[in-house]
Amino acid sequence: MIEPRLKIATCSLAGCFGCHMSLLDLDERLFDLAERVELDRSPLTDIKELGECDVGLIEGGVCNAENVHVLMEFRARCKILVAIGACALNGGVPAMRNQYDLKECLEESYVRGMGLVNAQIPSDPEIPLLLNKVHPIHEVVKIDYSLPGCPPSADTIWTFINELLSGQAIVLSYRQIHYD
Amino acid sequence: MVESSMLTETIRDIVQHHSGMPTRLLQILRDVQDRLTWLSPETLERVAEELSISPNKVRSVAEFYSFLYTTPRGRYDILFSDNITDRMLGNRELLHYLCGRLKVSIGETRSDGLVTIGTTSCTGMCDQGPAALVNGYTLTRLNPSRLDGIANLIESRIPLAEWPRELFEVYSNLRRADILLGRHFADGSALRAVLKRGPEAIMEEMVKSGLRGQGGAGFGSAAKWISCRNAPGNVKYVVCNADEGEPGTFKDRVLMQDFADLVFEGMTLCGRVIGAQHGFVYLRGEYRYMLNPLKATLQRRREAGLLGEAILGDISFNFDIEIHLGAGAYVCGEESALIESLEGKHGVPRIRPPFPTTHGYLNKPTVVNNVETFAAAAKIAVEGGDWFASRGTAQSKGTKLLSVSGDCERPGIYEYPFGITVNRVLEDCGAHDAQGIQMAGPAGHMISAKQFDRRICFEDLATGGSFMVFDQKRDILDGVRNFAHFFVHESCGFCTPCRVGTSLMRDLMDKVHTGHGTRYDLEEMRKLGRIMQAGCHCGLGQTAPNPVLDSLDQFPEAYERRLRSTAYEPAFDLNAALEEARQLTGRSDPGAYLNEEDLLVGAMP
Numbered sequence: 001m002i003e004p005r006l007k008i009a010t011c012s013l014a015g016c017f018g019c020h021m022s023l024l025d026l027d028e029r030l031f032d033l034a035e036r037v038e039l040d041r042s043p044l045t046d047i048k049e050l051g052e053c054d055v056g057l058i059e060g061g062v063c064n065a066e067n068v069h070v071l072m073e074f075r076a077r078c079k080i081l082v083a084i085g086a087c088a089l090n091g092g093v094p095a096m097r098n099q100y101d102l103k104e105c106l107e108e109s110y111v112r113g114m115g116l117v118n119a120q121i122p123s124d125p126e127i128p129l130l131l132n133k134v135h136p137i138h139e140v141v142k143i144d145y146s147l148p149g150c151p152p153s154a155d156t157i158w159t160f161i162n163e164l165l166s167g168q169a170i171v172l173s174y175r176q177i178h179y180d
Numbered sequence: 181m182v183e184s185s186m187l188t189e190t191i192r193d194i195v196q197h198h199s200g201m202p203t204r205l206l207q208i209l210r211d212v213q214d215r216l217t218w219l220s221p222e223t224l225e226r227v228a229e230e231l232s233i234s235p236n237k238v239r240s241v242a243e244f245y246s247f248l249y250t251t252p253r254g255r256y257d258i259l260f261s262d263n264i265t266d267r268m269l270g271n272r273e274l275l276h277y278l279c280g281r282l283k284v285s286i287g288e289t290r291s292d293g294l295v296t297i298g299t300t301s302c303t304g305m306c307d308q309g310p311a312a313l314v315n316g317y318t319l320t321r322l323n324p325s326r327l328d329g330i331a332n333l334i335e336s337r338i339p340l341a342e343w344p345r346e347l348f349e350v351y352s353n354l355r356r357a358d359i360l361l362g363r364h365f366a367d368g369s370a371l372r373a374v375l376k377r378g379p380e381a382i383m384e385e386m387v388k389s390g391l392r393g394q395g396g397a398g399f400g401s402a403a404k405w406i407s408c409r410n411a412p413g414n415v416k417y418v419v420c421n422a423d424e425g426e427p428g429t430f431k432d433r434v435l436m437q438d439f440a441d442l443v444f445e446g447m448t449l450c451g452r453v454i455g456a457q458h459g460f461v462y463l464r465g466e467y468r469y470m471l472n473p474l475k476a477t478l479q480r481r482r483e484a485g486l487l488g489e490a491i492l493g494d495i496s497f498n499f500d501i502e503i504h505l506g507a508g509a510y511v512c513g514e515e516s517a518l519i520e521s522l523e524g525k526h527g528v529p530r531i532r533p534p535f536p537t538t539h540g541y542l543n544k545p546t547v548v549n550n551v552e553t554f555a556a557a558a559k560i561a562v563e564g565g566d567w568f569a570s571r572g573t574a575q576s577k578g579t580k581l582l583s584v585s586g587d588c589e590r591p592g593i594y595e596y597p598f599g600i601t602v603n604r605v606l607e608d609c610g611a612h613d614a615q616g617i618q619m620a621g622p623a624g625h626m627i628s629a630k631q632f633d634r635r636i637c638f639e640d641l642a643t644g645g646s647f648m649v650f651d652q653k654r655d656i657l658d659g660v661r662n663f664a665h666f667f668v669h670e671s672c673g674f675c676t677p678c679r680v681g682t683s684l685m686r687d688l689m690d691k692v693h694t695g696h697g698t699r700y701d702l703e704e705m706r707k708l709g710r711i712m713q714a715g716c717h718c719g720l721g722q723t724a725p726n727p728v729l730d731s732l733d734q735f736p737e738a739y740e741r742r743l744r745s746t747a748y749e750p751a752f753d754l755n756a757a758l759e760e761a762r763q764l765t766g767r768s769d770p771g772a773y774l775n776e777e778d779l780l781v782g783a784m785p
């Protein structure tokens with residue numbers, strides 16, 4: 001009997017793709033995974049339209065209007081939503097800008113930056129508008145699971161997905177989610 | 181150059197006045213700030229040089245305490261007490277009124293450097309608020325006309341010493357006295373008793389009395405004294421905890437103001453019993469107005485042979501007391517943080533055990549007791565343990581001073597035998613319409629009218645003395661939110677469950693209070709509360725979630741009526757979070773907005 005394959009989608013919001021690299025670090029285990037799940041929208045598939053999914057893995061925090069839209073769409077289409085990595089959990093590195101005003105940040109890059117010609121703060125409907133602060137994703141939608149780490153190791157992600165797929169309670173060893 | 185050598189000289193004088201002792205660092209920084217209005221990086225470096233300690237240590241102390249300023253402040257520095265009882269009395273309106281009069285915004289120093297106006301935690305004037313501090317000195321019963329006067333005094337740059345005395349008048353409001361406050365105490369009688377009968381006999385009386393710590397935790401006082409007496413070592417200390425930082429408590433203030441002799445006598449008695457020659461009073465910074473009067477009382481006691489060398493003529497009885505002034509840190513009421521602060525450090529609680537009775541001040545055996553505990557001990561030495569134990573209940577002997585404030589006709593100090601019901605207190609203070617009481621302060625428990633027949637004693641409702649009444653017209657959550665903010669401000673930041681937990685709790689509380697919360701948020705608050713109770717290093721963090729957890733149980737309707745019906749709500753206003761960027765870019769296209777209607781479609785899990 002062939003079980004229906006579970007559908008997983010992933011995305012990177014305000015993150016560095018390090019968490020997705022960690023996913024790729026599953027190496028040969030990716031073949032096992034591919035037999036058991038079907039990847040929907042993800043930077044790895046280049047599918048742009050999100051379908052109805054079982055699990056959504058989110059890397060990165062929320063820094064702009066587009067992030068909000070994408071995250072809400074994931075929440076609406078995925079039964080289970082997982083925050084992966086420090087940026088998704090806490091805002092992480094991008095949230096370091098939170099100690100400055102948005103104005104200061106933009107001026108630092110676009111007005112006072114070196115070698116600028118016609119320096120100005122960009123204003124273009126094509127560019128997602130920035131939120132005044134970077135937020136962890138659980139402040140925008142309900143999150144079901146959180147995997148800490150920067151990034152969480154491939155091992156951690158592997159254990160997590162396996163146990164989630166098998167329907168049992170998720171147990172991670174101390175070493176997999178603590179970094180002390 | 182001239183200025184910098186003057187700075188050196190000023191600091192050298194102050195340091196020498198404190199005998200160059202690094203343990204007096206906090207006192208030194210207070211004195212330096214008194215002269216210079218704030219502690220500049222250069223100032224801190226000079227202090228470090230003069231004391232031959234690391235500049236980092238000096239900086240860490242300067243940055244820890246709320247009343248030490250590492251940024252410039254005005255010549256007149258005003259801090260409005262911002263406890264919920266001040267708020268009930270309209271302090272926010274007064275704060276804005278004074279800011280308007282003096283043309284300065286909250287938390288800022290006016291450009292001419294004349295004045296700064298901010299807020300601070302409860303200053304212990306809950307029965308005569310709204311209160312404030314000006315350069316550390318207490319102002320009471322503020323109202324618009326008093327503030328007009330104050331604004332004029334400031335604009336005309338009248339020195340504080342020349343301000344009308346009545347602005348600083350602090351009433352005792354003693355409403356009910358029992359055995360502690362009601363009976364006359366002859367100065368020296370407890371010391372005569374211990375000289376006549378010997379420390380062992382006094383210890384026995386203490387055991388018989390059943391006296392328990394009046395600071396709140398209720399540890400047996402005799403056991404504490406005996407443990408310290410038996411601890412090895414010749415050098416021991418007595419410390420009186422007059423930090424009284426629990427919002428809504430002011431009974432130690434009244435004891436120090438009107439019964440200082442009784443308290444000092446209790447400390448001196450303790451010194452004789454445990455074999456200590458040195459005592460400290462850790463007086464909260466907010467009670468600075470009492471510093472000089474208390475010093476005068478100490479001097480009078482020395483002259484009367486009740487303090488200092490050869491007390492009552494006995495050359496083996498030497499004991500003296502020093503007053504150490506705090507600087508605005510609630511956590512310094514915790515006994516081990518208090519000891520750290522006494523040693524001149526920032527006040528972070530120690531890991532216990534070992535307890536102060538064996539490893540206290542400078543790691544020597546130390547008894548730390550509350551003001552009221554020492555007062556009771558002095559009485560017990562004179563009147564006997566049985567006399568004391570004849571009042572109260574089986575597990576809670578004697579009496580308790582309650583600081584009653586909030587919605588009642590007669591706020592003030594009430595002394596009752598332990599075991600009194602809440603209803604009786606409400607009746608006596610004239611609170612006819614109470615819907616809830618915050619017992620023992622924010623760290624204690626909130627009870628609703630259903631529980632007003634409960635008894636005040638360690639077997640039932642334990643308390644350090646704070647009793648804040650909320651009547652029917654109050655919104656209970658105003659109080660809970662105020663307390664959540666209080667704990668964020670007072671967390672010492674040492675451990676993560678408290679440092680982060682108090683902030684998360686505040687954010688959730690703000691969200692719910694402003695009508696953006698859902699049932700999911702209430703569940704998060706409960707979870708977070710349990711983590712804090714289990715994971716925090718000291719009592720501050722462990723009790724910080726109490727107001728939230730109690731009110732969720734006792735006043736569910738206060739939450740229910742402001743909840744959203746949705747399963748989840750974002751923690752912040754998404755569209756408003758784009759406003760800054762809209763302004764900077766001038767954009768107004770559809771992509772520049774996050775409207776709730778567009779977003780919530782299908783956004784639910």
Ligand SMILES: Cc1cc2nc3c(=O)[nH]c(=O)nc-3n(C[C@H](O)[C@H](O)[C@H](O)COP(=O)(O)O)c2cc1C
Pocket residue numbers: 392393394395396397398399421422423424425426510511512513514515516548549550551553718719720
């Ligand atoms: C955060 C915190 C603040 C405290 N503040 C005070 C205080 O202001 N006054 C006080 O007497 N005890 C305070 N305590 C209790 C002291 O740690 C200690 O138990 C008490 O001073 C012992 O004296 P007692 O046995 O006479 O009550 C506080 C405890 C904690 C955890």
Ligand code: SF4
Pocket residue numbers: 014015016017018019059060084085086087088092093149150151
């Ligand atoms: S958690 Fe670390 S690896 Fe993952 S997106 Fe953030 S910065 Fe990159």
Ligand code: SF4
Pocket residue numbers: 511528529670671672673674675676678679716717718719720721722
């Ligand atoms: S619980 Fe709070 S106050 Fe106590 S040590 Fe931890 S951070 Fe400091």
Ligand code: FES
Pocket residue numbers: 676
């Ligand atoms: S030091 Fe960062 S969590 Fe402990």
